[in-house]
Amino acid sequence: MAFLVVLDSMTPAERVAFILHDVFRYPFAEVADIVGRTPAACRQLATSARRRIAVSQAPATPTAQQARIVRDFMQAWEARDIHALIGLLDPSATFTADGGGRVSTTLRPIEGGERIAHYIVDIAGRTPDSVTILERTVNGQPGLMVERGGVTVAVYAFDVADDRIKHIWAVRNPDKLRSWTTG
The missing domain is CATH 1.10.10 (Arc Repressor Mutant, subunit A)
Incomplete structure (x- = not known):
């Protein structure tokens, strides 16, 4: 990607x-x-x-450090802590989502750490309580999986460099998430 x-x-x-x-x-x-x-x-x-x-090709961030940053992102997302999210995101970060035309998501990439943080907090505000965010390996790197009732509804992959998230890819297209569903 x-x-x-x-x-x-x-x-x-x-x-x-x-x-x-x-x-x-x-x-x-x-x-x-x-x-x-x-x-x-x-x-x-x-x-x-x-x-x-x-x-x-920025120098690779060690996996343990990436995992910590992704975990901090998850906790800030769950807490709807916009300031923590902004602190984790590079000011020039990009968020790209794939809904495949089957589920709602942003149609264009979101650019800028602050704009992404506001978008994530908005998502958190509209997310039902029955949703669980789990840490998972995505594309060989630390990532997140969002699950509702045993069905995966989103997978997030991250590009981390210099202790900041540079890019987030969100897959919400149900056709692409079938292999992620656990139940």
Whole structure:
């Protein structure tokens, strides 16, 4: 998922040059024919794309530290503590949700730690008492699962760097959550 976000940050020309050359191993001369630029320009586009990828790869936060931050996020969410949430979120954090058109969720990514914190508190205010938030491993990292009556209704994955949450991905699409349901 993080790689897709990085690809999305590239210009279309960078993305094409990078994918065709670095992933599919096309020579720059062939990439140039496809994109209508010179081989030297395509080489520069691929270099620029590689730079974007390198910048996006922050040093990995140890798993135990990530788990603590996700646990703190869960506790702040349950307590509806907006100040604690803001403190855990990077000011430029992004929240992306997938409802698959089947359940309600935000349609566009929410950008900014404070805006995300307000959104999370709003969700908490509308969440029935019968919902349980559980710590789970999501995509190999500490994450959260929201369950109601033995049925998983949401899974949250986190990107943590420098003791702050940089990105949250929420999956609410029931088709994608079937394998998460425990009961």
